[in-house]
Structure formats: C-alpha cells, structure tokens
Amino acid sequence: MAPNADGLDEPYLVCLGATDEIGASCHYLQIDGTGIMLDAGADPEEEGRDAVPDLHFIKDRTDTWVDHVLITHAHQDHLGCLPVVIQEFPHVLVHMTRATRDLAGVLLPSSARLQARKQQEGSTSADPLFAVEELDAYEYLYLGHHLEFPFELTGVRGRTPIEGRLWDAGHVLGAAGVEIEVEYGDEVRRVFYTSDTSMTAQAILPGGSYPEGPIDTLILESTLGGDPEAEQFTRKSEERKFGEALKETLERGGTALVPVFALGRSQEVLAMIDRFKRRGIIDDETPVYSAGMMRAISDVYDKTRFTTPRLNEDFEVYGVNQKRLPRGQNGLQRVLQEPGILVVSSGMMFERTISNKLAQEMVDSEKHSILLVGYAREDSPAARLLESTNGAVVLDEARGAQPLNCQVGRFRFSGHSHRRDLLNLVEQLEPRRILLVHGDANAREWMADNIKFFNPDAEIEVPERGKPVRLFPAD
Numbered sequence: 305m306a307p308n309a310d311g312l313d314e315p316y317l318v319c320l321g322a323t324d325e326i327g328a329s330c331h332y333l334q335i336d337g338t339g340i341m342l343d344a345g346a347d348p349e350e351e352g353r354d355a356v357p358d359l360h361f362i363k364d365r366t367d368t369w370v371d372h373v374l375i376t377h378a379h380q381d382h383l384g385c386l387p388v389v390i391q392e393f394p395h396v397l398v399h400m401t402r403a404t405r406d407l408a409g410v411l412l413p414s415s416a417r418l419q420a421r422k423q424q425e426g427s428t429s430a431d432p433l434f435a436v437e438e439l440d441a442y443e444y445l446y447l448g449h450h451l452e453f454p455f456e457l458t459g460v461r462g463r464t465p466i467e468g469r470l471w472d473a474g475h476v477l478g479a480a481g482v483e484i485e486v487e488y489g490d491e492v493r494r495v496f497y498t499s500d501t502s503m504t505a506q507a508i509l510p511g512g513s514y515p516e517g518p519i520d521t522l523i524l525e526s527t528l529g530g531d532p533e534a535e536q537f538t539r540k541s542e543e544r545k546f547g548e549a550l551k552e553t554l555e556r557g558g559t560a561l562v563p564v565f566a567l568g569r570s571q572e573v574l575a576m577i578d579r580f581k582r583r584g585i586i587d588d589e590t591p592v593y594s595a596g597m598m599r600a601i602s603d604v605y606d607k608t609r610f611t612t613p614r615l616n617e618d619f620e621v622y623g624v625n626q627k628r629l630p631r632g633q634n635g636l637q638r639v640l641q642e643p644g645i646l647v648v649s650s651g652m653m654f655e656r657t658i659s660n661k662l663a664q665e666m667v668d669s670e671k672h673s674i675l676l677v678g679y680a681r682e683d684s685p686a687a688r689l690l691e692s693t694n695g696a697v698v699l700d701e702a703r704g705a706q707p708l709n710c711q712v713g714r715f716r717f718s719g720h721s722h723r724r725d726l727l728n729l730v731e732q733l734e735p736r737r738i739l740l741v742h743g744d745a746n747a748r749e750w751m752a753d754n755i756k757f758f759n760p761d762a763e764i765e766v767p768e769r770g771k772p773v774r775l776f777p778a779d
C-alpha cells in the first residue's frame with residue numbers, strides 16, 4: 305500500500321500547525337510507509353485544545369501513522385504539544401539533542417503546572433492538556449542524540465531505509481536542524497529542515513553549522529523574511545546601545561527592567577551584562593536580579609557548556625552575580641529603591657507576569673527604564689509600551705491607563721537569521737525544492753521572490769495548513 309493522501313502517492317509533507325503566522329510548528333512527513341513528525345509545537349496564543357496542531361489529519365486516515373517525532377528545540381511553539389502527540393500515538397520514539405531533552409525536563413512540567421493554575425484561577429476554561437504526573441512516563445521515549453551522528457528513522461511499516469542527523473542551529477541551547485536521508489529507489493534523497501535558525505553568533509551561542517549541499521528538499525523558516533530592518537542592525541552596535549542605556553539608567557539612580565523570554569534571551573542578556581561589568585561600562589557591584597523558570601534553564605546552559613557549541617565554554621550564566629527577585633509587593637518595592645537591573649519574564653510583558661507587575665510600579669518614574677530586547681507581538685503590553693505616543697500606557701486592563709514617564713528602549717537582538725542569511729543558507733544547501741514555513745504571508749512571499757531571483761531553477765512552494773505537498777522535487 306502506497307501512502308495516499310489527497311491524491312499524492314509519493315512522499316509528502318503536510319503542515320498540521322499554522323503556516324501563515326508564527327503558531328504551532330508541526331509538520332508531518334509520510335515517506336514510503338514511515339510516518340515522521342517534525343516538531344510538536346503548541347500555539348502560544350491559544351489555550352487547551354485550540355493550541356494543538358491538527359492531528360486529525362493523521363488520525364482520520366488508515367494509511368497514516370507516526371513512527372518518529374523529531375523536536376528541533378525547546379521553545380513552546382515547537383515542543384509544547386509533545387505530550388499530546390504521545391497520548392495520541394503512544395508507540396512513537398522522540399528524537400532531540402541531549403540539551404533539548406534536559407530543557408524539556410524543565411519546560412514541560414512547568415507548562416503543565418501553568419495550565420493547571422490558569423484553570424484553577426479561572427483565567428481559562430480550557431482543561432489542561434497534560435498533567436505533571438504523566439510526564440515522567442513519557443521521558444523514556446525521549447532519545448537524546450549528539451550533533452551530526454546518524455540515527456535510524458525507518459518506521460515499522462517503512463519500505464525504504466531512512467536515517468536522521470541533527471545539526472547545530474544556533475538559535476537557543478540545544479536547537480538543531482534536521483537532516484533526513486532516504487534511500488529512494490536507486491537514489492539517496494536528502495531533506496533538510498532548518499526549524500528556527502540563527503546563522504550569526506549571539507552572546508553565548510555561536511551561529512549554526514549546517515551540512516554542505518546539494519540537497520533535494522529544504523524546509524526553510526522565514527520568520528524575518530518580511531523584515532527589511534533586521535539586516536540593518538548589527539549585534540555589536542545594538543549591544544553598545546544596550547550597554548549605554550543600562551549605564552545611563554543606573555547613573556540617574558534608576559532601575560532597568562529587561563523583560564525576556566525564559567529560554568534563550570534571558571541567558572544571552574545575562575552574558576551581555578557580564579561583559580558590560582568586565583569592561584567597566586557598568587559598575588561591577590550593580591545588583592542584577594533574575595526570577596522564575598529562567599534560573600532552572602540557566603542551570604541547564606551551565607551543565608551542558610562542555611558538550612554543546614559555545615563561544616566560550618568557560619562562561620557560566622551563574623557566574624554572573626545575580627540575586628533571586630524577592631516575592632511579594634514589599635520585596636519588589638525594596639528592590640526598586642536602589643539602582644539595579646531586573647532580568648525577568650515574560651518577554652512581551654503579558655498581564656500577571658513578573659515583568660508586567662514590575663513595569664506597573666516603574667512606568668510613572670522618570671529615573672527608571674524598560675529595555676525591550678525581543679519580539680513584541682502586536683497588542684501585547686510590550687508593544688503598547690513601544691507604541692505609546694500620548695504619555696500613557698495600559699499595562700493591565702484592570703488597572704487602566706497609567707502615566708508613562710520612564711525611558712523605553714528597543715534593541716534588536718534576534719535569535720533568528722535575517723533574510724540575507726537565509727538566502728545564503730539556500731546558496732550553501734543548493735536545494736532543488738524549497739518549502740517555506742514559519743513566517744507570515746509577507747515574509748514567505750519576500751523569501752519566495754528572492755529565492756526565485758537567485759535560483760530560477762528551484763521549485764518553491766508555500767504549503768497551506770492541512771494540504772499535503774510533494775516532499776521531493778518533481779523529476
């Protein structure tokens with residue numbers, strides 16, 4: 305029996321998560337009897353079942369199943385639904401880097417606790433997707449791989465041998481691109497899935513390192529494809545501006561709030577603060593506070609520093625002198641009385657998170673600063689802060705508008721490759737067929753136009769959610 309979905313009787317890919325925005329990443333491959341899932345993300349903007357990719361595509365057919373799941377990295381939009389996929393397909397094997405496996409051990413239980421708490425508080429009516437107690441049992445299915453070593457991916461009903469290999473993707477600790485090699489007929493076909501990728505070095509992690517081309521099919525992220533500004537900022541000049549902003553805040557006796565994502569950006573920011581202290585840009589004695597789950601994640605960064613790619617393996621996130629942010633209103637008030645730096649989540653300052661609560665205490669004072677270092681989705685409190693033009697901002701709907709007198713700064717430290725880097729990647733990998741994912745319509749259109757311009761012979765397709773497309777090139 306050949307795989308057959310919507311008339312396609314050859315290997316195909318179908319996107320089960322959102323494709324026209326940054327939602328849940330989840331792509332299903334059916335290759336000659338083997339079912340492979342690339343990422344099992346949850347949509348960070350949805351709750352409960354609404355956050356889950358469309359697994360019905362696989363469940364509703366008799367000719368589709370999942371043998372293997374590959375998780376490229378531990379961000380919610382790539383990892384968050386893994387327990388749901390295991391509930392639905394209990395015989396799967398799950399492949400990831402060892403560092404991602406360690407991070408999943410921190411992030412999935414934390415996600416389960418958060419879902420339960422939201423339901424208890426009544427902030428959502430959605431049932432939690434999974435409970436902390438069941439996660440221990442799932443960990444036996446997680447296979448941690450070294451970078452660049454091949455592993456078996458042929459499914460139990462697979463008619464053709466398939467091998468996988470993970471390559472360093474930069475981005476965040478543990479992040480990997482996936483190479484899949486298929487013995488197809490008399491030929492070997494190579495597929496590469498970049499997932500989220502950063503080809504340039506950040507403060508802790510070096511840029512990604514990918515295989516040489518030519519390959520047959522490239523599944524390419526296009527997050528920054530629609531962003532003409534991203535390529536105009538250099539990390540060096542942004543880092544200098546960020547250091548200056550911290551210095552000015554501290555000199556006027558204020559506190560700098562740096563809202564961050566717990567995985568990736570928070571550790572990178574702490575590494576930059578460490579550099580600023582060493583170079584004398586800010587005083588070595590300046591107190592730095594961190595809080596919550598990012599501390600557990602920093603611990604994984606430090607434990608894996610000799611076994612994962614690093615710019616400097618001697619650097620430890622916990623080597624950066626930092627205090628745990630005190631709990632409770634009084635503790636926070638005390639912290640704000642002396643100059644200091646607060647590195648806390650969430651990055652977009654969502655209501656009821658620590659960064660939002662702190663910002664409410666800080667916005668009306670001229671001496672403080674809020675320094676934004678990551679992506680701020682439209683309508684998030686962080687975006688409202690950046691876009692305010694009337695001297696007021698709504699951080700919490702319940703509280704309403706507050707006077708905005710503090711300094712607000714924005715710095716472009718992306719964990720994603722900008723679009724010129726993505727084009728260079730296409731040049732390196734020399735794919736004959738390119739499938740564009742993980743970017744809004746605008747981003748994917750720009751990428752498609754430019755790839756066509758430089759590689760007129762390449763087949764380019766922009767898959768729609770739930771619609772299978774050929775995996776291999778036509779000839």
Ligand SMILES: [Zn+2]
Binds near residue numbers: 377379475500
């Ligand atoms: Zn990511």
Ligand SMILES: [Zn+2]
Binds near residue numbers: 379500
């Ligand atoms: Zn992502």
